[in-house]
Amino acid sequence: MDTVRRYSMFIDGDWADADERLEIRSPATGELVASVAKGSREHADRAIAAAKAAHDDGRWRGTSPSERAVVLDAIADRLGERIDELAVLEAQENGAPVRQAGAFQIGFSIAHLRYFAGQARTYAFERTGPLLQVPTLASGLVRREPIGVCAAIVPWNFPLLLAMWKIGPALAAGNTIVVKPDEHTPLTLLEFARIAGECGLPPGVLNVVPGEGPVVGARLASHPDVRKIAFTGSTAVGREIMRMAAGNVKRLTLELGGKGPNIVLDDADLDLAADGTLFGCLMNQGQACESGTRIIVADAIHDKFVERLIERISTISIGDPLDPATDLGPVISAEARDRILRYIESGRAEGATLAYGGGRPAGPQFERGYWVEPTIFTDVRNDMTIAREEIFGPVLAVIRAESTAEAVRIANDSEYGLSAGVWSTDNQRALDVARQLEAGTVWVNDWHMVNAAYPFGGYKQSGLGRELGPHALDEYTEEKFVHLDLSGRLDRRAYPLLLSTPPA
Ligand code: NAD
Numbered sequence: 001m002d003t004v005r006r007y008s009m010f011i012d013g014d015w016a017d018a019d020e021r022l023e024i025r026s027p028a029t030g031e032l033v034a035s036v037a038k039g040s041r042e043h044a045d046r047a048i049a050a051a052k053a054a055h056d057d058g059r060w061r062g063t064s065p066s067e068r069a070v071v072l073d074a075i076a077d078r079l080g081e082r083i084d085e086l087a088v089l090e091a092q093e094n095g096a097p098v099r100q101a102g103a104f105q106i107g108f109s110i111a112h113l114r115y116f117a118g119q120a121r122t123y124a125f126e127r128t129g130p131l132l133q134v135p136t137l138a139s140g141l142v143r144r145e146p147i148g149v150c151a152a153i154v155p156w157n158f159p160l161l162l163a164m165w166k167i168g169p170a171l172a173a174g175n176t177i178v179v180k181p182d183e184h185t186p187l188t189l190l191e192f193a194r195i196a197g198e199c200g201l202p203p204g205v206l207n208v209v210p211g212e213g214p215v216v217g218a219r220l221a222s223h224p225d226v227r228k229i230a231f232t233g234s235t236a237v238g239r240e241i242m243r244m245a246a247g248n249v250k251r252l253t254l255e256l257g258g259k260g261p262n263i264v265l266d267d268a269d270l271d272l273a274a275d276g277t278l279f280g281c282l283m284n285q286g287q288a289c290e291s292g293t294r295i296i297v298a299d300a301i302h303d304k305f306v307e308r309l310i311e312r313i314s315t316i317s318i319g320d321p322l323d324p325a326t327d328l329g330p331v332i333s334a335e336a337r338d339r340i341l342r343y344i345e346s347g348r349a350e351g352a353t354l355a356y357g358g359g360r361p362a363g364p365q366f367e368r369g370y371w372v373e374p375t376i377f378t379d380v381r382n383d384m385t386i387a388r389e390e391i392f393g394p395v396l397a398v399i400r401a402e403s404t405a406e407a408v409r410i411a412n413d414s415e416y417g418l419s420a421g422v423w424s425t426d427n428q429r430a431l432d433v434a435r436q437l438e439a440g441t442v443w444v445n446d447w448h449m450v451n452a453a454y455p456f457g458g459y460k461q462s463g464l465g466r467e468l469g470p471h472a473l474d475e476y477t478e479e480k481f482v483h484l485d486l487s488g489r490l491d492r493r494a495y496p497l498l499l500s501t502p503p504a
């Protein structure tokens with residue numbers, strides 16, 4: 001490759017280098033894309049100190065919300081100007097097909113940042129509460145104030161977008177933040193930091209420290225000066241972060257794994273449902289926490305639906321993520337590929353029927369990089385490993401349901417509860433099912449449509465708190481009640497005689 005980019009870390013508005021470096025390689029080819037300074041515990045400490053100094057001197061929380069909105073909008077504009085280039089960078093670092101990276105990884109990041117800029121303008125940072133005494137002798141204010149130094153730890157599947165869900169509300173509310181990208185995917189976040197600096201975000205307000213989870217991530221999660229931590233990733237690491245955060249009672253937002261049930265009712269439009277099911281499960285090679293991976297199909301249409309799924313999955317084009325015609329790219333790493341293939345093996349061993357795929361695609365273009373065929377299992381029971389554990393790969397598990405009630409029961413029989421979906425031509429019926437599902441998001445006749453104006457997050461072990469939506473800034477603010485007495489008298493308090501006695 002002719003252009004190996006070199007990146008440093010972004011700390012206190014400046015680029016900081018390190019002796020140790022991360023090699024960023026394309027998961028499609030193994031080629032070296034970039035070399036990035038690898039942060040240590042000391043770098044995390046420096047970034048936290050910079051964020052704390054920026055918080056303490058008020059250089060950001062002291063600005064008005066509308067000034068902050070102007071800066072966030074300027075960053076969104078600049079991201080928009082560079083969307084094509086950033087989509088290519090994302091495709092290079094994590095293997096997402098470039099068409100999808102432009103729309104989803106980068107496009108949604110821009111749209112969602114704009115939403116947070118809007119939130120800065122409209123959020124009730126200070127409002128009056130009910131009168132405390134009538135006639136008005138006392139009144140109350142409710143303020144929403146920044147928490148202080150926030151930290152974000154994000155995964156590799158949607159590196160910029162999932163960081164934006166944390167950076168956006170944190171900065172809109174006036175906090176400062178340290179972000180740790182995943183080891184595989186720091187590039188778009190470092191470009192974001194560059195753009196933020198160019199757009200006038202003051203030094204120290206946003207810091208990006210690439211590095212290993214157990215080193216930089218663990219330091220952020222346990223540091224006493226970090227007051228809030230937001231994490232997206234595996235449930236196992238989320239649990240660990242919760243433990244570390246307990247040390248100084250950090251505020252916490254967690255977006256963890258999922259095993260999204262996708263219910264196809266007997267009156268579904270089967271063409272729509274088949275394409276939607278494939279989109280719901282295969283987008284980003286199945287590497288999305290909100291993927292619909294358990295396909296729960298009404299008995300009456302099961303065979304016809306499976307036939308349609310197989311017909312359609314065979315038209316998916318697998319290959320070079322930089323080709324706009326590509327639907328499915330590589331998975332993130334050799335470990336991920338091997339883990340997915342082991343899950344496929346377990347499906348076979350536990351008695352599911354392999355109906356499509358199941359291996360590595362054949363051909364010279366797949367000799368390097370990490371590839372898994374899109375795969376369909378049928379005759380899956382909900383107690384099989386492939387129905388219980390998050391595979392994080394392009395593997396659909398089709399489960400048969402005798403009735404709608406059984407479909408709902410199977411759907412809710414999971415420790416996860418991030419996303420779910422229903423396919424039906426009867427909206428009332430679909431809504432009736434949606435109301436019964438234990439999931440933070442339910443899509444009816446669609447999938448993956450995460451909307452910045454609506455909350456996103458999980459039931460059960462899929463997480464804690466919500467990102468996005470009109471209350472997103474609540475998770476990045478402390479609520480304060482100010483009582484203002486207007487009477488000059490305290491004669492109904494505990495010391496009535498003393499205080500109501502007129503001066504001699
Ligand atoms: P992970 O949870 O290991 O990594 C996510 C982030 O946490 C990365 O930045 C990583 O460096 C960091 N991290 C890892 N160990 C840490 C520690 N001890 N302390 C602090 N930070 C730490 O996820 P992964 O291994 O990259 O992906 C594997 C699984 O994670 C997937 O199978 C899936 O279950 C889940 N996942 C979920 C999402 C999601 O969007 N909810 C995204 C990616 C991965």
Ligand code: MN
Pocket residue numbers: none
């Ligand atoms: Mn990991």
